Amino acid sequence: MTASPSPRRPTVALFVTCLVDAMRPTIGFAAVKLLEDAGCEVVVPPGQTCCGQPAFNSGDTADAAALAKQVIAEFEPYDFLVAPSGSCAGQIAKHYPELFAEGDPWRARAESLAAKSHELVSFLVEQMGVSSTGARFDGAVTYHDSCSGLRELGVQAQPRKLLAAIEGLTLTEMKDPDVCCGFGGTFAVKYSDLSGAIVEKKVGTIEETGAATVLAGDLGCLMNMAGRLTRNGSKVEVRHVAEVLAGMADGPAIGRGEGE
Amino acid sequence: MKVTTPAFKEKATEAMRDPILQKALGNVERGFVAKRKKGAASLPEFEELRDAARDLKIHVLKHLDLYLEAYERKVIASGGKVHWAESAEDARRIVTDICKRLGAKTVTKGKSMITEEIALNDHLEAEGIRPVETDLGEYIIQLRGEHPSHIIAPAVHLTKEQVASDFRRVHDHLAPDRDLTEPTTLLSEARTVLRREFQVADVGITGANFLIAETGTSVIVTNEGNGDLTQTLPKAHVVLASIEKIVPTLEDVDTLMRVLARSATGQEMSVYTTFSTGPRRSDDPDGPGEYHVVLLDNGRSSMLGTEFEDMLRCIRCGACMNHCPVYQQIGGHAYGWVYPGPMGSVLTPTLVGIEKTGHLPNASTLCGRCESVCPMRIPLPRMMRAWRAREWEKALNPGTQRFGLKLWAFLAKRPALYRLAARAGRWGLGWLAGGRGRIARLPLGGGWTRHRDMPAPQGATFMDRWAAGERPSRPTPSQTEAQS
Numbered sequence: 253m254t255a256s257p258s259p260r261r262p263t264v265a266l267f268v269t270c271l272v273d274a275m276r277p278t279i280g281f282a283a284v285k286l287l288e289d290a291g292c293e294v295v296v297p298p299g300q301t302c303c304g305q306p307a308f309n310s311g312d313t314a315d316a317a318a319l320a321k322q323v324i325a326e327f328e329p330y331d332f333l334v335a336p337s338g339s340c341a342g343q344i345a346k347h348y349p350e351l352f353a354e355g356d357p358w359r360a361r362a363e364s365l366a367a368k369s370h371e372l373v374s375f376l377v378e379q380m381g382v383s384s385t386g387a388r389f390d391g392a393v394t395y396h397d398s399c400s401g402l403r404e405l406g407v408q409a410q411p412r413k414l415l416a417a418i419e420g421l422t423l424t425e426m427k428d429p430d431v432c433c434g435f436g437g438t439f440a441v442k443y444s445d446l447s448g449a450i451v452e453k454k455v456g457t458i459e460e461t462g463a464a465t466v467l468a469g470d471l472g473c474l475m476n477m478a479g480r481l482t483r484n485g486s487k488v489e490v491r492h493v494a495e496v497l498a499g500m501a502d503g504p505a506i507g508r509g510e511g512e
Numbered sequence: 513m514k515v516t517t518p519a520f521k522e523k524a525t526e527a528m529r530d531p532i533l534q535k536a537l538g539n540v541e542r543g544f545v546a547k548r549k550k551g552a553a554s555l556p557e558f559e560e561l562r563d564a565a566r567d568l569k570i571h572v573l574k575h576l577d578l579y580l581e582a583y584e585r586k587v588i589a590s591g592g593k594v595h596w597a598e599s600a601e602d603a604r605r606i607v608t609d610i611c612k613r614l615g616a617k618t619v620t621k622g623k624s625m626i627t628e629e630i631a632l633n634d635h636l637e638a639e640g641i642r643p644v645e646t647d648l649g650e651y652i653i654q655l656r657g658e659h660p661s662h663i664i665a666p667a668v669h670l671t672k673e674q675v676a677s678d679f680r681r682v683h684d685h686l687a688p689d690r691d692l693t694e695p696t697t698l699l700s701e702a703r704t705v706l707r708r709e710f711q712v713a714d715v716g717i718t719g720a721n722f723l724i725a726e727t728g729t730s731v732i733v734t735n736e737g738n739g740d741l742t743q744t745l746p747k748a749h750v751v752l753a754s755i756e757k758i759v760p761t762l763e764d765v766d767t768l769m770r771v772l773a774r775s776a777t778g779q780e781m782s783v784y785t786t787f788s789t790g791p792r793r794s795d796d797p798d799g800p801g802e803y804h805v806v807l808l809d810n811g812r813s814s815m816l817g818t819e820f821e822d823m824l825r826c827i828r829c830g831a832c833m834n835h836c837p838v839y840q841q842i843g844g845h846a847y848g849w850v851y852p853g854p855m856g857s858v859l860t861p862t863l864v865g866i867e868k869t870g871h872l873p874n875a876s877t878l879c880g881r882c883e884s885v886c887p888m889r890i891p892l893p894r895m896m897r898a899w900r901a902r903e904w905e906k907a908l909n910p911g912t913q914r915f916g917l918k919l920w921a922f923l924a925k926r927p928a929l930y931r932l933a934a935r936a937g938r939w940g941l942g943w944l945a946g947g948r949g950r951i952a953r954l955p956l957g958g959g960w961t962r963h964r965d966m967p968a969p970q971g972a973t974f975m976d977r978w979a980a981g982e983r984p985s986r987p988t989p990s991q992t993e994a995q996s
Contacts, residue, residue, distance in 0.1 A: 444960070450841060
């Protein structure tokens with residue numbers, strides 16, 4: 253450590269996200285490692301479940317507001333809320349205030365939490381000034397911009413910046429990395445054929461890059477792309493960008509078992 | 513026009529399986545998207561112009577009544593007549609009355625989505641009046657008995673081979689061995705055929721891109737010049753426009769025009785921009801003897817003051833549909849009414865009711881690409897969500913969907929119970945995966961696994977592992993040093 257006075261370590265409450273919790277805990281642990289390495293104190297509030305996006309995007313605003321209150325109460329004591337997902341972070345940072353009327357005390361609380369809620373990678377770069385995570389990854393990767401992170405939170409340059417600093421990694425851009433993969437939450441199930449056609453187009457552009465790995469910052473999109481790639485018999489591996497940035501990309505990729 | 517939106521899913525799937533349509537739709541993505549990008553990039557102040565355009569329309573919508581009345585006074589002062597049409601039926605009656613009074617047999621038409629909205633052609637035909645579409649794309653689909661599949665490129669769903677074959681079928685007086693392989697040959701054939709129609713037309717009907725309150729002027733932008741012939745040659749020019757087309761001044765038209773063509777086709781401006789003020793004056797060399805404006809409401813004023821008011825800023829450039837991953841897959845007809853793509857998904861439920869059009873605001877990933885290219889910065893995803901909320905309130909969505917969501921919300925609101933459910937869920941999925949990394953067929957989850965595998969969960973949930981004290985491996989001291 254240097255002798256210069258260091259500010260108090262910020263306390264970051266990790267919003268794990270329901271998908272990471274159930275499907276791919278590695279992303280959660282990678283997030284914790286990245287945040288701690290960046291100098292944060294990380295806590296995982298135990299009362300968290302889901303940010304409420306499925307309700308919000310289905311028009312069930314009452315349940316969306318109830319879940320928002322749960323998240324607000326659970327996370328407001330901390331310096332920051334950070335989520336390894338642009339869509340969950342976007343829900344909290346951009347949409348929570350919309351759920352409460354002007355004058356409702358929850359509106360002010362929602363706005364206050366919104367102001368300190370961030371997507372993981374942009375938080376590392378913009379709030380913590382991280383320019384390199386010190387990890388190593390051998391091979392070519394391509395990066396998909398998940399829609400909510402990109403358009404609601406401006407997550408685009410930050411992951412590329414940190415990926416560029418990874419030793420051994422080359423980033424090969426796909427055509428239209430900023431075009432939707434077709435996931436869209438319940439859309440993928442309700443409009444199955446449409447979603448399938450959109451993701452087929454997406455994996456085509458991924459394959460064209462020749463990269464062995466595709467990365468993104470949202471597990472929903474990753475599961476969609478991984479599911480289509482394995483269905484097509486593709487060799488391309490799918491991982492959350494945090495796994496690579498944290499140097500935790502040694503286990504099986506999404507949709508792959510041990511040795512697959 | 514009949515609303516076929518309830519069959520959206522079937523029509524969408526059909527569209528995705530249609531190789532000719534898919535070939536034609538390639539042009540939307542390769543053509544419009546790339547051109548808009550270039551057009552926007554060529555103007556350093558484009559983003560500021562979008563802000564100015566948005567603010568201008570926000571202002572107009574706040575004072576719509578005042579501007580409309582000011583506009584009417586100017587139209588009257590220039591010798592024209594304004595007709596207020598509250599409903600589609602009113603508008604149809606007004607137009608057919610004008611045509612009948614003038615003894616019209618043939619009516620030429622410039623491109624107008626409003627006339628599609630009120631199904632004007634069907635009604636004119638029922639009155640024994642022959643409408644002739646003069647925009648090339650509209651002319652083609654009229655020959656085919658179809659409706660536009662795009663608001664600025666009505667025949668974008670067709671290939672030039674299809675058009676050539678329609679021309680051979682309909683223009684049977686022309687040499688059968690003529691060359692129809694190029695768009696230019698198709699265009700010149702249509703031009704030749706249409707020239708005679710312009711000469712015999714009794715009434716010309718156009719839409720309007722803008723109505724200027726300051727001068728009582730209607731403005732149309734076209735790339736073929738057909739609009740000019742439509743409105744100048746006949747006895748009467750009838751402008752059909754919806755009430756939100758109003759702008760205060762000529763200067764304001766300039767602001768909107770600078771974002772319109774760039775967003776639509778990437779052009780700096782369209783080839784023809786025509787300003788019409790009143791009928792022919794005594795010293796004018798040409799022009800229509802009568803000038804009528806039919807101002808259509810058809811439900812729009814009910815959007816004022818609601819969460820859908822922003823939709824009235826739309827200037828009909830089509831950028832939202834060009835950039836929509838769903839539109840790019842299925843084209844415009846699957847949406848089942850006049851206005852396709854994201855703008856239609858917001859507007860159509862207003863005009864024909866959410867009961868019949870519930871698919872529209874739902875068949876979207878809410879990716880937000882539409883809003884990111886909309887010159888008027890219309891929050892289309894937010895309004896699609898607003899429609900979903902209206903549907904939810906009215907319990908219009910399928911019962912299974914509501915039940916599933918309510919069950920999930922019940923659990924998500926109870927963290928302890930949710931943990932148990934998450935545990936059960938990951939066990940179940942793990943069992944189905946049987947040691948593999950994915951599941952090929954998910955019971956009750958066919959919507960997902962029809963087109964993709966379901967990745968299997970890694971094992972115990974994050975929350976369980978964290979509660980059990982698991983932490984990520986610590987970095988080496990040298991790494992920590994390097995980053996501090």
